Amino acid sequence: MQSDRSSVVGSVERGRRLGVVGLFAGVGGLELGLAGAGHETRLLCEFDAGARAVLERRFAGVRLHRDVRDLAPKQIPEGTDVLVAGFPCQDLSQAGRTAGIGGARSSLVDQVFRLLRVRRVPWVLLENVPFMLHLERGRAMHHLVEELERLGYRWAYRVVDAMAFGVPQRRRRVFVLASQQEDPAGVLFADDAGPPEEPEWTGEEPVGFYWTEGNRGVGWVVNGVPTLKGGSGLGIPSPPAVLMPSQRVVLPCLRGAERLQGFPADWTKPAATVVGDRFRWRLVGNAVCVPAARWLGDRLASPGSFEPDRLGGEIGVGPWPNAACGGARSRRAITISEGPKRLKVKPLQSFLVGAKDLSARATAGFVQRADRAQTLGKLRFPPSFLKSLRTHLQRLTREGSEGRAAILAAAARA
Numbered sequence: 521m522q523s524d525r526s527s528v529v530g531s532v533e534r535g536r537r538l539g540v541v542g543l544f545a546g547v548g549g550l551e552l553g554l555a556g557a558g559h560e561t562r563l564l565c566e567f568d569a570g571a572r573a574v575l576e577r578r579f580a581g582v583r584l585h586r587d588v589r590d591l592a593p594k595q596i597p598e599g600t601d602v603l604v605a606g607f608p609c610q611d612l613s614q615a616g617r618t619a620g621i622g623g624a625r626s627s628l629v630d631q632v633f634r635l636l637r638v639r640r641v642p643w644v645l646l647e648n649v650p651f652m653l654h655l656e657r658g659r660a661m662h663h664l665v666e667e668l669e670r671l672g673y674r675w676a677y678r679v680v681d682a683m684a685f686g687v688p689q690r691r692r693r694v695f696v697l698a699s700q701q702e703d704p705a706g707v708l709f710a711d712d713a714g715p716p717e718e719p720e721w722t723g724e725e726p727v728g729f730y731w732t733e734g735n736r737g738v739g740w741v742v743n744g745v746p747t748l749k750g751g752s753g754l755g756i757p758s759p760p761a762v763l764m765p766s767q768r769v770v771l772p773c774l775r776g777a778e779r780l781q782g783f784p785a786d787w788t789k790p791a792a793t794v795v796g797d798r799f800r801w802r803l804v805g806n807a808v809c810v811p812a813a814r815w816l817g818d819r820l821a822s823p824g825s826f827e828p829d830r831l832g833g834e835i836g837v838g839p840w841p842n843a844a845c846g847g848a849r850s851r852r853a854i855t856i857s858e859g860p861k862r863l864k865v866k867p868l869q870s871f872l873v874g875a876k877d878l879s880a881r882a883t884a885g886f887v888q889r890a891d892r893a894q895t896l897g898k899l900r901f902p903p904s905f906l907k908s909l910r911t912h913l914q915r916l917t918r919e920g921s922e923g924r925a926a927i928l929a930a931a932a933r934a
C-alpha cells in the first residue's frame with residue numbers, strides 16, 4: 521500500500537468531486553470509500569492514538585485534528601462539501617452500555633451540530649448502529665433529525681447491509697444523509713436490489729457465528745460472518761468463528777478481518793507500534809465497511825432519482841422504520857430493502873488465509889452453552905451443527921492435550 525495521498529484518492533469519471541471533512545474518522549473507512557469514488561479528504565479528526573497513526577500514514581498530507589470538542593468552525597476548510605461523522609456507538613449499540621444519545625460517548629454527535637451552526641456544509645453524512653432506531657423508542661433518531669431540521673437540512677436515512685456489496689460480512693448500519701440544497705433521497709434511495717436470499721445451511725457451506733455467545737443468539741450467517749465488533753476496551757480480540765465444511769472451526773486473522781471490512785490487508789499496521797496488535801481488532805471492528813462508503817460516494821457524485829411510490833406514512837411516536845426521509849414539514853417512512861446492490865458475495869474461504877483453530881476451551885464452552893439453550897428451547901440449530909463442533913473438538917483432542925483437558929472439564933461441568 522502506498523502511503524502518499526494519491527493512494528486514497530480515486531477519480532470521478534462522471535459527476536462531481538467533493539471536498540470531505542471526516543470527524544470521528546477512526547481508521548478512515550468512510551473516507552477511503554469516498555476517496556474511491558473520487559472525493560477528496562481535506563481534514564480528519566480522530567482522538568485515538570492508534571487510529572491516528574493509521575490515518576497519518578494512509579491519508580498522508582491531510583491535516584489531522586485530535587479532539588472534535590476543540591475543533592473550531594473556522595478550521596473546517598473553505599470549499600468543504602460534505603461533513604462525515606461515524607460517531608461513537610457505544611451508548612447506542614445492543615452490545616454496549618445503552619446509555620442512549622445522551623451518553624458520554626454518543627452525545628459527541630452534538631459537536632457536529634455545534635460546527636454546523638457556524639459553518640453550514642452542503643452535505644452531512646452520519647453513520648451509526650441500527651439499534652439506535654429502537655433504543656428508547658428511537659430517541660436518538662428524533663434528536664438527530666430535529667437538530668438537522670433546525671439547521672435547515674432535509675434528511676434521509678437507510679439501514680444498509682455491507683453484504684449487499686459482496687463482502688461476506690453481515691453488517692447492518694444506518695446512514696443518515698442531509699443536504700441543504702438537494703434531495704438526499706436521490707442519493708440514498710436511488711438503488712434497490714431487494715432483500716437478500718437467505719441460503720439454507722446444508723453443511724457444505726461455511727457458517728459464521730459468535731463463539732462468545734450461545735445463550736440467546738449466535739449471529740448465524742451462512743457463507744459469511746456476523747458483524748465484526750470493536751471488542752473489549754481491553755483489546756481482547758473476539759472475532760466471530762467460522763465452521764468450515766471440513767468441520768474445522770476457525771477464527772479469521774487480523775488481515776482477514778481488515779479485508780472483511782473492505783480495507784487492504786495490513787491497513788491498520790501503522791497502529792501496531794503505538795497500541796500493539798491486540799488493539800488493532802478494535803480499530804477494525806469500529807470501522808465503516810469501505811464498499812458501503814464507496815457506494816455512497818458514487819451516488820453523491822451522481823445522484824439518481826427516487827420513486828415517490830416508496831413513500832409511506834408519516835412517522836409517529838415509537839421506534840423508527842428502517843428507512844425514512846423528511847425535513848421541517850414532514851417525516852415519512854420509506855419502503856426499501858437494505859441492499860442497494862446485490863453483488864455476488866466473495867467466497868468466505870478467501871478471507872480465511874492464516875485463520876487459526878478455535879481453541880478447545882472456547883469450543884467446549886460454546887457447545888455447552890448452545891446445548892443448554894437448545895434443551896431449554898431458547899435456540900434451535902440444524903442437527904449437524906453442534907455435531908460438527910464436537911468433531912472439531914475431538915480432532916483437537918487427538919492432536920493435543922489442550923482439547924482433552926477442555927473436554928474433561930466440560931464433561932465435569934455438564
Ligand SMILES: C[S@@+](CC[C@H](N)C(=O)[O-])C[C@H]1O[C@@H](n2cnc3c(N)ncnc32)[C@H](O)[C@@H]1O
Nearest residue numbers: 544545546549550566567568587588606807808
Ligand atoms: C465508530 S468509530 C469511527 C469509524 C469511522 N468513521 C470509519 O469511517 O471507519 C468512532 C471514532 O470516534 C473517535 N472519537 C471518540 N471521541 C472523539 C473525540 N472527542 N474527538 C475525535 N474523535 C473521537 C473514536 O476514537 C473512534 O475512532
